[in-house]
Amino acid sequence: MRCQPERGHLVYIWTKNNQFCALCDEPSGVERDLCGPCEDELPWLHDQCSICALPLLVDGMACGECLQRPPAFTRVETPWRYDFPLDALVTRFKHQGKWPLGRLLADGLARHLLHAYGEGLPRPDCLLPVPLAKRRLRQRGFNQATLLARWLGAQLQLPVDEQLLRRTLETPPQQDLDAATRQRNLRKAFALSHQVELRGRHVALVDDVLTTGATTQSLARLLRKAGAARVDVYCLARTAKPGD
Known part of the structure; x- marks a missing residue:
């Protein structure tokens, strides 16, 4: 039968x-x-800082923060502002385990990046998901950045190294902290899990939402110190400054 x-x-x-x-x-x-x-x-992101993608009133200029203290990363690429209704989709993916919504958003980010590559954005050598603290990984059951990196890697035909970056310190939740406090919390919070030749290489960090940039700044500084020639950041959305 x-x-x-x-x-x-x-x-x-x-x-x-x-x-x-x-x-x-x-x-x-x-x-x-x-x-x-x-x-x-x-909430498509149009006018933005040419480096950190902070929403601005004029496109193509660098924000005051990036001019005064240039970050270790070269460029942030993101299609959206973190605003309604996108924030609800990200929350359902990240905190409620709605993976199809994460895949949907990753598809949008991949289309944005393919367009950017066509406009001259250099393609990275590999994608690196932002690591999640072990305790939070146990609670959530998955790292949303790792899933996004896998989906992006498949669509963009780029390798993904899920093991290179690791979180060595458990830090308190960062959502309600200002940039200075976040930066203090993240000192020595990350490390390379194994020796890899990064000299002259171009890598891209993958995360869900960029808020103050403290996490990506810490990771980019670590990667540049290890020899990376360029570090970009790919994320689903960028938050505006409080009150904007």
Whole structure:
């Protein structure tokens, strides 16, 4: 007795399934979980700092912070501002384990990066997910940055090194802390897990949201000290300054 359907008589074709939008719950009309109108309503990031992607009133200029204290990373690439309704999608992915939403957002970031490569952005040699503290990894069950890096690596055809960066210190939650406090918390919080030849290489850090940049700054400084020639940051969204 055969349990599988005969060839040419599939009982279910998932690529033909009518997808429903993750935001409005209406049929999306496409093979993605986001309909066209809702995708247009996402908080796309346009005018931004040319280095850290901080939302600005004018595009193509560096913000005052980057001019006064240039970061160790070269450029931040992100398609969105961290605002409604994108923040709800990120929260559901990150804190509720809704992996399909994370994959949906990773697809958008991959399309943004492919366009940027076409406009002249240098492609990195590999992707490095921002490491998560062991306690938080046990609580959450996964590292959202690792998942994003895997999905991006597959679409961009770039290798992913999930083991190079490790978190050596448990730090308190960073969400409600200012930049100076975050930076103090992250001193000596990261290390390289193994020796690798980084001299002259171009790497890209992958994370979900860039807030103050303290984490990426610490990691970029570590990588540059190890010989990396360039460190970029790829993330889903960038927050504005409080009050902006």
